[in-house]
Structures are given as structure tokens and as C-alpha cells.
Amino acid sequence: MAKKFPILQATTPEGVAIDIIECSKPRVKRILKGNNAVQKLLASLPAKDIQAYRGRVKPKKTCKRPSYYNAVLIQSRGTLGQPCDWCASKPNNGPFLDCRSASGFFGGSCANCKWRDRASKCSHVEPKKAKVDETSAVDKDKE
Numbered sequence: 723m724a725k726k727f728p729i730l731q732a733t734t735p736e737g738v739a740i741d742i743i744e745c746s747k748p749r750v751k752r753i754l755k756g757n758n759a760v761q762k763l764l765a766s767l768p769a770k771d772i773q774a775y776r777g778r779v780k781p782k783k784t785c786k787r788p789s790y791y792n793a794v795l796i797q798s799r800g801t802l803g804q805p806c807d808w809c810a811s812k813p814n815n816g817p818f819l820d821c822r823s824a825s826g827f828f829g830g831s832c833a834n835c836k837w838r839d840r841a842s843k844c845s846h847v848e849p850k851k852a853k854v855d856e857t858s859a860v861d862k863d864k865e
């Protein structure tokens with residue numbers, strides 16, 4: 723039932739094996755168009771293709787699990803800034819190569835923290851907004 727989006731395999735100039743998700747392509751936009759109001763709004767913003775470490779973003783799982791889905795939306799619509807504390811302390815642990823956040827969405831959590839459902843712990847999130855933050859990840863989908 724979950725739709726899959728295509729993934730391209732590539733290698734960075736440094737030789738790191740990555741997957742490219744072409745979020746800017748209409749075909750992928752149609753699949754990742756959002757299910758609820760927040761996701762739809764985020765999905766309506768201009769999208770960029772995103773890079774993930776090879777094999778970490780699985781299309782089917784991503785479409786089913788809200789935290790994964792939201793993380794892909796954040797990464798493709800968000801902006802690059804200073805890495806959050808988690809991304810800075812554990813480089814290569816998240817699925818995405820760089821730390822991006824979408825201002826005004828999910829408390830401003832970066833996509834790598836959102837991915838593993840730790841949005842409220844992301845150092846980019848303002849403490850007062852942290853409570854609202856996990857609401858779209860209440861789905862009980864198990865790993």
C-alpha cells in the first residue's frame with residue numbers, strides 16, 4: 723500500500739557510498755506529498771534532492787513510518803546550518819549526510835534527529851516548542 727520512491731546510488735568525491743533521493747523531481751514529489759496538514763505544508767515548499775548514507779533510507783519503510791517520512795521532508799525542504807549537537811558529536815550516525823532543519827516545522831528539529839524520533843532532544847529545537855514536536859510521530863509502527 724505504501725508507495726515507493728526511486729533512489730539513485732552514487733559515490734561522493736570522498737568515496738562515500740550514498741543514495742540520492744530526488745525530492746525535487748515531480749515523480750517523487752507526488753509520492754512524498756504529505757498526509758496531514760503539517761506534512762502537506764512542508765511538502766509544498768521548494769524541494770532539493772537529498773543525500774543519505776547507502777541503504778539507510780528504505781523507501782517502503784520511510785513511507786510508512788511518520789518519523790522517517792517527516793525527516794525526508796525536513797531534509798529536502800530544510801536549510802543547512804551549523805550541525806546540531808547530535809550530528810556534530812556522532813557524524814555518520816544519522817541517515818543524512820548533512821544537518822538540515824526546516825524553520826517552523828517540528829520545532830525546528832534537524833532531519834537526523836527527527837528520523838530516530840528524538841526531535842525534542844535536537845539542539846536546534848527551542849525548549850518551549852519541544853512538547854509539540856513529536857505529535858506527528860505518535861504512530862505505533864514498530865521497527
Ligand SMILES: [Zn+2]
Binds near residue numbers: 805806808821833
Ligand atoms: Zn542535526
Ligand SMILES: [Zn+2]
Binds near residue numbers: 807808834
Ligand atoms: Zn538534530
